[in-house]
Amino acid sequence: MSDFVLHGNIIYSKNKDEFNIVENGYAVCKNGISEGVFDTLPEEYKNLEVIDCQDKIIIPGFTDLHVHAPQYGFRSVGMDCELLEWLERHAFPEEAKFADVEYADRAYSLFVNDMKTGFTTRACMFGTLHTDSTIVLMDKLEKSGLKTMVGKVNMNRNSPDYLREDTDKSLADTERFVQLSKRFENTKPIITPRFIPSCTDELMYGLSEIMHKYDLPVQSHLSENPSEIEWVKELCPWSTSYGNAYDRFGMMNDKTIMAHCVHMTEEEMALMKNNGVFAAHCPESNMNIASGISPVSRMLEEGIKVGIGSDVAGGTTLALNRAMTLAVQCSKMYWRYIDKKYKPLTLENVFYMATVGGGEFFGKAGSFEKGCEFDALVLDDTNIKTTVDFDTKERLERIIYLGNKHNIASKYVCGRKIF
């Protein structure tokens, strides 16, 4: 890790509703940690290399809080299928291919390369149930320089024979996975029951034990779709809600990510808030699979932790700026049709979610506040041509709505230059 200063137009979140914007400012990185942002460079940093980003915009990196790495190959295909048809025709057959480590190697190379060259600096992702292929994924991620958490998926019921585990083997493989992943520095294991319909109570309790034994985080899906929620009621008649079922398994805490959270009961909202559970908001997937619109504005207002997820391949793209745009757009439809009590999301809100909101799952990240791990994107908007003059916030808005990886001039994770 090197010490340096980025000089340019710096934007990061002051809080969920406001930006800090420092034009021609200095973002100082020492030992991979932010020293803060300054109007003029303080004397104590005068010996550091200053990287002149000129008129470019400098922001913290984005965290993709929910993505299925093995589904990347068929992203944006089968979008007219209903959920079950989509799983059976596309998701399950493709995930089954990852039994072949050589196939995993080829497929994960494309995935990791695209994530590396995009807006994402950190991510929490699902692999498949195959331990060795998931280690292949982690190996590539480690080399990419990104900070990630990766789960070997557990699933022992309600999937085809060719993609279902025996309970004992699922638990033993999970322990093996945790052991194998100890060699990585920036790529950490995360316990990953696919979702309750895929996992028996016995498996869930077993995973919970491993989780507590190794002090690991956990990720899964919560209240995505009305029929899924009904199904969980049948499968867990002893629970008062889908979220309550996870809680009984010991999996609803401040090291938990629950993806989607679309159709939430009051009990589930309170549980998320009181236990500090992270919600991964995946607006594109929620539209594509016709799940619905998550009450994100309310979650944010109530202080529930919320990040953004691409949810590839329920979502079609790793480009988190697209997910941020769709989050704003969907929140407007939520306001129009479901509940006028909560205002639509703003650019400030979704930027906060994509940076601080998801970054907090990794500790101190997603901001240039002093003490945060230093992730940065240097953005160049010159190819989004116009005859209009914009201020710095407007330039950021244009990149979020219209930009793609070609607008990223350089990228840093924990103070290391990725490109």
Add this chain to the structure above:
Amino acid sequence: MSDFVLHGNIIYSKNKDEFNIVENGYAVCKNGISEGVFDTLPEEYKNLEVIDCQDKIIIPGFTDLHVHAPQYGFRSVGMDCELLEWLERHAFPEEAKFADVEYADRAYSLFVNDMKTGFTTRACMFGTLHTDSTIVLMDKLEKSGLKTMVGKVNMNRNSPDYLREDTDKSLADTERFVQLSKRFENTKPIITPRFIPSCTDELMYGLSEIMHKYDLPVQSHLSENPSEIEWVKELCPWSTSYGNAYDRFGMMNDKTIMAHCVHMTEEEMALMKNNGVFAAHCPESNMNIASGISPVSRMLEEGIKVGIGSDVAGGTTLALNRAMTLAVQCSKMYWRYIDKKYKPLTLENVFYMATVGGGEFFGKAGSFEKGCEFDALVLDDTNIKTTVDFDTKERLERIIYLGNKHNIASKYVCGRKIF
């Protein structure tokens, strides 16, 4: 115009629900008109030049049925504003700049260049109220090779002084505009009252006269937003609905485009259908401005003519594939939250809307059926990398969801090669 054959994987609409897919097929163009698509090249065309598109996909071009050319410069800025704030802070001040023909020249150059290099082969667009600047726009479009209809906008009430016309001048300028535009071959005038809140009854009746005198088409906005609809009720107390008001002015016929059509009464739906009025569905704008979700599935099912509009700058991008994707996604939210009676839109539906649906406003266009004007896009998907094998329809779906102008290898309008 030249005679030639495109050889490759050809997709076009059989009807609103089905594709014609001819792999390794031949699309024949003579004098700018399609002779049809063939599995093997018929003897009578053997003397024509065959352009080998190899494994690429060949589709008809897309029609953008609703777009505001002068708003292109501030696309994707101010997306957190409410409609009135957005008009006052962004749309009106920017449109006012087009009083300066030199500014119009610079701004319209960017707009036309981006449209020329994108998926759009035909478009119906709004200029500003300034006649000379709108002619500048038409001149550039004519040179681009695209087929378009362009309106000098009329507005004589409810806008700032700096962007409001006197009724007589508005009508006189419209006649002058029609005369000046006679010199163009592929760029035609279309009568363009901004919308009823911007135009007095007197102006509307005057425009209707000019429309009928020169046998011109007409475009405007209909039932976009609940408060706009209430406003029209106050402004036209003699009407039974917003649509009925346009009808009384003589502007609801089969040469009419009504943009948005989000909050439609039964009377308005019947009027659209019975009079053969075209609806321009603008899903992105309807989200961005928090208008709502148009009942497009129902319109299609009932036989109402529907095309797709980017509605820049209510929409942020000219890329109609993005609008098509959002149309599918929004229709799923319509199904989930508003009415389960109509199924979500499919890829076939939105492809039909973007090709045939909008193309029909120009006569016979948007298809490779014999007799249609020959517009084509040759699409290259090799940069959307994957380890999965896809069939031709799936490859098209990937380009619609993930592609951009860089996936267009070449483009033809009326048999002329644009690039």
